[in-house]
Amino acid sequence: MxxxxxxxxxxxxxxxxxxxxxxxxxxxxxxxxxxxxxxxxxxxxxxxxxxxxxxxxxxxxxxxxxxxxxxxxxxxxxxxxxxxxxxxxxxxxxxxxxxxxxxxxxxxxxxxxxxxxxxxxxxxxxxxxxxxxxxxxxxxxxxxxxxxxxxxxxxxRKAELKITHLAQKPVRERLAETLLFIKETYGVEADGHTLSVRLSREEIANLVGTATESAIRLLSEFKKDGMIELEGKKIRLLDLQQIVKTANLQD
Amino acid sequence: MxxxxxxxxxxxxxxxxxxxxxxxxxxxxxxxxxxxxxxxxxxxxxxxxxxxxxxxxxxxxxxxxxxxxxxxxxxxxxxxxxxxxxxxxxxxxxxxxxxxxxxxxxxxxxxxxxxxxxxxxxxxxxxxxxxxxxxxxxxxxxxxxxxxxxxxxxxxRKAELKITHLAQKPVRERLAETLLFIKETYGVEADGHTLSVRLSREEIANLVGTATESAIRLLSEFKKDGMIELEGKKIRLLDLQQIVKTANLQD
DNA sequence: ACTTCACCTTGATACATATCATTCCCAGGG
DNA sequence: CCCTGGGAATGATATGTATCAAGGTGAAGT
Structure with missing residues (x-):
């Protein structure tokens, strides 16, 4: 099938x-x-x-x-x-x-x-x-x-952690976590802030496990809160500390 | 920490x-x-x-x-x-x-x-x-x-599948899936229907990745629909076909 | 420059699910 | 025996997210 x-x-x-x-x-x-x-x-x-x-x-x-x-x-x-x-x-x-x-x-x-x-x-x-x-x-x-x-x-180990987070954490936290994950995986550009992958909003949503619109909305919020900067598909992580806090990590 | x-x-x-x-x-x-x-x-x-x-x-x-x-x-x-x-x-x-x-x-x-x-x-x-x-x-x-x-x-492989389902399937489907999973893992008693583990509703919920009350409510619905029978912690899977259908499996 | 198309964005709304509160039930212990 | 406590069940309510709908933007192609 x-x-x-x-x-x-x-x-x-x-x-x-x-x-x-x-x-x-x-x-x-x-x-x-x-x-x-x-x-x-x-x-x-x-x-x-x-x-x-x-x-x-x-x-x-x-x-x-x-x-x-x-x-x-x-x-x-x-x-x-x-x-x-x-x-x-x-x-x-x-x-x-x-x-x-x-x-x-x-x-x-x-x-x-x-x-x-x-x-x-x-x-x-x-x-x-x-x-x-x-x-x-x-x-x-x-x-x-x-x-x-x-x-x-x-x-x-990573997959099991993701299961737990998917089951227990709200989208907002998971999105913040995902941004950190992308940074960890692919790193940032010379400026030290811009993620060095260009993902569509849909791809980000599919990484987080949410609807595309939700991902977009929350990214906008993050931007409004000064945590990130958006320019097309470029995403700049400005306030890393705040993002970590939003991700609410404990392990 | x-x-x-x-x-x-x-x-x-x-x-x-x-x-x-x-x-x-x-x-x-x-x-x-x-x-x-x-x-x-x-x-x-x-x-x-x-x-x-x-x-x-x-x-x-x-x-x-x-x-x-x-x-x-x-x-x-x-x-x-x-x-x-x-x-x-x-x-x-x-x-x-x-x-x-x-x-x-x-x-x-x-x-x-x-x-x-x-x-x-x-x-x-x-x-x-x-x-x-x-x-x-x-x-x-x-x-x-x-x-x-x-x-x-x-x-x-199983973990990744679970991630996908957690992200994309509603609780109802996941619960049905979980019942089948429990049956597959631990089997049934001599009657051919009763799951041979006794799990609390909370444990079932934690397996599905949902709130305890939601698990309880949906189990009641399943019962009302004649799919299962409940007797304390005993769960009998009556209409397997219907459960599979509810689980909406495709892989 | 205009069209096109894919993507992004925002708003309005519906719905599933979590949460809170209450009652019920039953088994275990004094 | 009654008391007690931990699940289980159910209802009322809140809320987070998905979904639907409608623009908006920008880049590529004609």
Missing amino acids: LWLRSCKLVLLQIDMGSTIQNPACQHCRDRFSSIFCKAEQCNLEQIDQAKVCSVYKKGQVIFHEGAYPFGVYCINDGKIKLSHSGDDGREQIIRLVKAGDIMGYKALLSNERYTATATALEDSSICFVPKDLFMSILQKDASLSFEMMRILSSEL | LWLRSCKLVLLQIDMGSTIQNPACQHCRDRFSSIFCKAEQCNLEQIDQAKVCSVYKKGQVIFHEGAYPFGVYCINDGKIKLSHSGDDGREQIIRLVKAGDIMGYKALLSNERYTATATALEDSSICFVPKDLFMSILQKDASLSFEMMRILSSEL
Whole structure:
């Protein structure tokens, strides 16, 4: 049922981004070495041979909910959103992915279809490591397993916290929290205030778990209260302390 | 901040349950062998020597949010709830644990304090495997790592789904969903209808992520609609099809 | 420069759900 | 036996959010 809808969409996603064979993407290589090469016997050469690096344009889908995974992705450069699409079409953003992060491992490890769709928030350079290689390293190299378990545990912890907040905190607090989360994930521009992602109001709402109009209204309030500054999709966090207070964090 | 509050409570939890040294708890042994002994070289003897089995009474806390983990727990028999306590004191139930499940691994693997509190929903027999042993097996035995990754991935998938539903579905649907979830987790009694856990209305509400009164009201409605039957804490699922429909599942 | 379109914004309104208050029920203890 | 207290239930009410509707804005394209 779910994947029937997805299949249709997968067909639209023939465009794999421009593939760069045997790329010199050093960033990606660094990331890989830190994630995949914790042990002495480093697998970098193997990975360099097998990996496929591609560039995805803003808005492009990297993998789609319901599809079968054939490997893991490592972000060399760029920003990605992972999202569920509820039945009513509304999207829920589950995770924000940044350079150096890997994604697509959950489906691979549990041997299931993707439960989320990965979409580029801006032009992104992404490496793909085939399933077989990944699994074989995992088999041999305990340190990669530990790293994966660490990542999974950490994501699970975050997800559970989000569940609690979604169930217990009002939208206002969650929005403030989300702004801080975006800052933490993608950082700010040179001025030290402007969030360095451009998200639509709808995307912000889907991150917070609320209606677009509510997100807009509350952002306006935050602005009126001098906490933030809005200029199109630019969001500047002016009074961080006040935002933290509004988020009402305690953990 | 969080763990300061927790510490206070941990002190109340000196009672570790009655410890059974070198127990003959076969159920637990079976569970361990299926989880910890996938590989040829089975570690069962080691585990048998090191593990400590205890019996916890209903309501007793097995481990507490904010405390440091010293090992993993395997449920030999009984039912456990894992919950976050929000700052305002309201609890959010994150997971229901049953015989054969393990718990406490997340904190151990990410090397952090517990983020949830484990409380016995009924008298339970639980085995404890010390951190060192667990980690050393994990180091040697890739199949245990795979199993752990599989478990973590699966939990993460469920958590993300819950996030989406919490953000997008009304309480009515979530309650129906929760009833089905409870049935799936703990099963039903001999009559084929009565859920085999007794949860307070508050606990049900904390599972759904709503106010206690709302849960009560909706349960009454469900009853009026002939979907369920209520008798104290006994809940009988009469019209499963109707409940599924109310839950409005699509995945 | 005009159109177009996607996005943002604001207002009015409805509704679901939380909250508060009260009563009821029942089991446990003196 | 009655008393007591902790859930459970129900009603009244408040309120936060979603939803619907109607402009507004700005950028891209013709």
